[in-house]
Amino acid sequence: MRAPYQLLGLGLAVGLAARPATSADLRDLYFGEALYHAYQGQFFEAIQRLDTELAQYRDLDEPGRDTLTYHIHDAEFSVGDFELNYRMHLRAGRAIKAVLEGAVDPAVRNEAAYRLARIHFQKDQLDDARQALDRIEGPVPEAIRDDVEFLRANIEMATGRPGDAVKVLEQLHGGESLAGFTAYNLGIALLQDGRQHEAVEQLDKAGRLAPGDDAGLAIRDKSNLVLGSILSESGNVDRAQQSLDRIRLDGPFSNQALLRAGWAEASAERFDRALVPWNILVDREPTDVAVQEALLAAPHAYASLNVHGRAAVMYQRALELFGSQIERVDASIARIGEGRFLDALIREEIRQDEDWVIRLRSLPDAPETYYLMELMASHDFQTALHNYLDLEDLRSKLITWKTGFDSFDDIIRLRGQNYEPLLPEVDAQFRELDSRMRLRLEQRKHLGRRLQAMLTAPRPDQLATAEERIAGDRLDLIDKQLGGSDDPASVELRERAAHLRGALTWRLETEYHARLTAAHEHLIELNVHVDALTREYEAFVRTRQAATHSYVGYDVDLARLRERVGDALGRVDSVMARQGHIIETVAIKRLQARRERLVAQQTQARYAVADSYDRAARASSESR
Amino acid sequence: MVAIALLLLGSARGWAQQNDQKEMRGLDDEVQEIKSDVLAISAELSRLEEKLLFPSGTQVAVFVALAKGDTMRLDAVRLQIDGQLVAHYIYSAKELEALRKGGVQRVYVGNVTTGDHKLEVLIDGKLDSGTDVSRTEHFAFRKDVKPKLLGLTVAGANTPITLGDW
Numbered sequence: 001m002r003a004p005y006q007l008l009g010l011g012l013a014v015g016l017a018a019r020p021a022t023s024a025d026l027r028d029l030y031f032g033e034a035l036y037h038a039y040q041g042q043f044f045e046a047i048q049r050l051d052t053e054l055a056q057y058r059d060l061d062e063p064g065r066d067t068l069t070y071h072i073h074d075a076e077f078s079v080g081d082f083e084l085n086y087r088m089h090l091r092a093g094r095a096i097k098a099v100l101e102g103a104v105d106p107a108v109r110n111e112a113a114y115r116l117a118r119i120h121f122q123k124d125q126l127d128d129a130r131q132a133l134d135r136i137e138g139p140v141p142e143a144i145r146d147d148v149e150f151l152r153a154n155i156e157m158a159t160g161r162p163g164d165a166v167k168v169l170e171q172l173h174g175g176e177s178l179a180g181f182t183a184y185n186l187g188i189a190l191l192q193d194g195r196q197h198e199a200v201e202q203l204d205k206a207g208r209l210a211p212g213d214d215a216g217l218a219i220r221d222k223s224n225l226v227l228g229s230i231l232s233e234s235g236n237v238d239r240a241q242q243s244l245d246r247i248r249l250d251g252p253f254s255n256q257a258l259l260r261a262g263w264a265e266a267s268a269e270r271f272d273r274a275l276v277p278w279n280i281l282v283d284r285e286p287t288d289v290a291v292q293e294a295l296l297a298a299p300h301a302y303a304s305l306n307v308h309g310r311a312a313v314m315y316q317r318a319l320e321l322f323g324s325q326i327e328r329v330d331a332s333i334a335r336i337g338e339g340r341f342l343d344a345l346i347r348e349e350i351r352q353d354e355d356w357v358i359r360l361r362s363l364p365d366a367p368e369t370y371y372l373m374e375l376m377a378s379h380d381f382q383t384a385l386h387n388y389l390d391l392e393d394l395r396s397k398l399i400t401w402k403t404g405f406d407s408f409d410d411i412i413r414l415r416g417q418n419y420e421p422l423l424p425e426v427d428a429q430f431r432e433l434d435s436r437m438r439l440r441l442e443q444r445k446h447l448g449r450r451l452q453a454m455l456t457a458p459r460p461d462q463l464a465t466a467e468e469r470i471a472g473d474r475l476d477l478i479d480k481q482l483g484g485s486d487d488p489a490s491v492e493l494r495e496r497a498a499h500l501r502g503a504l505t506w507r508l509e510t511e512y513h514a515r516l517t518a519a520h521e522h523l524i525e526l527n528v529h530v531d532a533l534t535r536e537y538e539a540f541v542r543t544r545q546a547a548t549h550s551y552v553g554y555d556v557d558l559a560r561l562r563e564r565v566g567d568a569l570g571r572v573d574s575v576m577a578r579q580g581h582i583i584e585t586v587a588i589k590r591l592q593a594r595r596e597r598l599v600a601q602q603t604q605a606r607y608a609v610a611d612s613y614d615r616a617a618r619a620s621s622e623s624r
Numbered sequence: 625m626v627a628i629a630l631l632l633l634g635s636a637r638g639w640a641q642q643n644d645q646k647e648m649r650g651l652d653d654e655v656q657e658i659k660s661d662v663l664a665i666s667a668e669l670s671r672l673e674e675k676l677l678f679p680s681g682t683q684v685a686v687f688v689a690l691a692k693g694d695t696m697r698l699d700a701v702r703l704q705i706d707g708q709l710v711a712h713y714i715y716s717a718k719e720l721e722a723l724r725k726g727g728v729q730r731v732y733v734g735n736v737t738t739g740d741h742k743l744e745v746l747i748d749g750k751l752d753s754g755t756d757v758s759r760t761e762h763f764a765f766r767k768d769v770k771p772k773l774l775g776l777t778v779a780g781a782n783t784p785i786t787l788g789d790w
Contacts, residue, residue, distance in 0.1 A: 040718050048667055086659065087655075090656050582647050
């Protein structure tokens with residue numbers, strides 16, 4: 001029989017999930033699009049979108065005029081958060097370090113320091129985490145103030161300084177989301193600091209907190225479980241029982257709670273009361289460690305109560321169950337060896353759910369997953385599973401892209417076939433139109449210059465109408481024909497011609513300013529037409545360029561991308577095979593360990609069955 | 625003797641676990657590198673795709689956002705540009721949740737000529753009260769040389785759909 005009292009693993013409660021930054025009023029559509037993907041857990045798409053947007057923003061001459069400028073800090077943090085969620089700690093760390101080293105507001109820098117510390121903590125780089133937190137100086141944004149202190153306490157605990165953690169946690173009056181975690185961690189810190197009495201009271205407090213959500217309920221149950229175990233070990237059975245009774249019967253700690261509740265009663269030799277939780281437990285999921293332990297503990301309690309017949313029946317049942325479970329484990333090991341575990345992992349329907357690791361347990365035709373829940377809860381194994389799935393996603397993306405290149409080739413070829421026969425004729429027509437247009441534009445420019453010159457040196461003759469110019473020419477001709485003749489008729493005609501010239505000059509001189517103004521107005525009116533013509537000209541040039549750009553100049557880029565996709569696909573296949581192998585190896589090792597345990601329990605049950613039947617038979621004969 | 629054997633077994637298992645852990649972490653670094661590479665390829669491919677399929681001179685993109693705090697269940701959005709159906713999108717619960725949190729969906733990207741165009745937006749949904757909502761709005765927009773980004777903000781009840789020009 002195993003020792004009934006075993007202190008539970010005192011793992012820290014870590015409530016440090018990264019979340020994308022959100023902004024009150026969204027001003028940049030592409031940032032919004034990145035958030036849209038991130039909120040759906042599509043972090044690859046979110047990173048790619050936001051990375052592109054940030055790169056474009058940094059290349060701008062005047063980034064202040066871009067809409068991303070309103071969200072730039074959120075965006076820089078968000079890309080780090082997305083990378084963290086996509087398990088790219090190295091890149092996330094680099095991105096956050098860049099913020100930290102940039103010329104930013106102290107509050108922003110402090111938030112960056114906190115985020116960096118969180119990454120280091122998650123990667124078990126505790127000294128680096130502490131150094132990052134030490135960089136926090138001055139104002140800390142209200143939203144992360146408690147998170148910073150909570151993380152600080154976790155680092156103190158993880159580096160073996162529970163006393164310092166206690167000091168930090170005692171000062172922390174966090175919001176609802178952290179309350180349960182803080183209370184539990186404070187209890188553990190006190191316990192590790194050797195202050196058992198205070199630890200018990202603190203865990204008792206944590207075990208009575210009103211939970212805000214599922215995580216709060218779970219941490220409350222965990223507090224009660226740890227407290228129940230401590231009290232039970234110290235012989236305070238009744239109080240231990242009260243604490244264990246507070247644990248939900250349908251929560252993740254319920255099986256352990258029922259097991260410990262039984263052991264608490266058994267330690268006080270109240271076997272009849274121990275049977276109450278254990279009899280509930282034996283009918284639960286038989287792959288659970290606690291259930292398997294109860295399968296031996298319950299008949300042990302009956303035997304202790306001298307109900308040997310019942311004990312024998314239960315030991316027999318346990319024996320059969322251990323046998324069937326060993327077969328199940330063997331089948332699981334065989335299936336994993338055949339690669340079926342990895343096949344089950346990449347089933348599409350599984351990944352639709354955020355809690356896919358939990359859902360694996362309910363996968364039909366995948367018995368191996370039943371025994372791996374504990375293993376799946378470990379950080380490294382989960383990372384390995386996630387990585388395997390991420391690699392599978394990358395693989396399918398790369399395969400899609402690889403086949404997509406042929407479509408690009410087709411588009412380019414068809415465009416070439418369409419444009420190449422048309423463009424020489426279009427270009428010829430354009431060249432002709434272009435030369436005519438240039439001529440007209442030159443004429444307009446010349447007119448403009450002449451009008452400009454007339455503003456300082458008036459030239460009324462240049463503003464004469466065609467009629468006036470003809471009239472002037474005719475008067476010149478008449479003068480020339482009359483010559484120097486003195487006959488009276490010629491003299492009279494010359495005087496009349498001079499009179500007419502005077503009238504003409506008078507008109508040109510007196511109307512000069514009005515005419516100059518009108519000429520300017522006409523020139524301005526012409527500008528409207530010239531501008532429209534220029535726009536059309538530019539639009540044509542752009543369209544013409546676009547026609548060429550739609551099929552010329554892609555060969556090199558496409559060839560390079562093809563090669564990169566091919567290389568990446570090769571690397572993905574190779575790493576995926578290694579990742580799959582390590583997952584299978586670790587899973588098989590874990591199953592073998594469980595098998596060893598089941599075999600030991602089976603042996604124990606086998607002896608106990610025989611012993612119980614003997615005792616039952618003896619008791620029966622004695623009673624006769 | 626047994627105790628020593630158990631101890632040895634324990635340390636051998638611990639060593640094996642450490643080795644597995646070390647290998648898993650080493651692979652994790654490699655996976656991160658591959659992710660970086662594939663992200664870079666994806667970005668370059670997107671740029672190429674945009675250049676080839678939606679050049680800026682003709683590109684028009686329509687985005688959909690939900691009005692802040694709006695609780696309408698948006699079921700579908702249909703878009704017509706110049707009388708042509710260009711998008712008909714039906715939302716999943718996950719996508720709707722992302723919109724409610726403030727995400728913006730690029731529901732359509734395509735090509736139009738420079739000049740004036742008409743956009744017709746049809747939305748179907750359900751209000752908290754269970755009342756069905758089906759609404760159509762008409763907008764005009766002008767496409768010039770730059771890519772045209774149109775942001776639709778959708779709300780339930782009697783709030784009109786708004787079109788922002790970005």
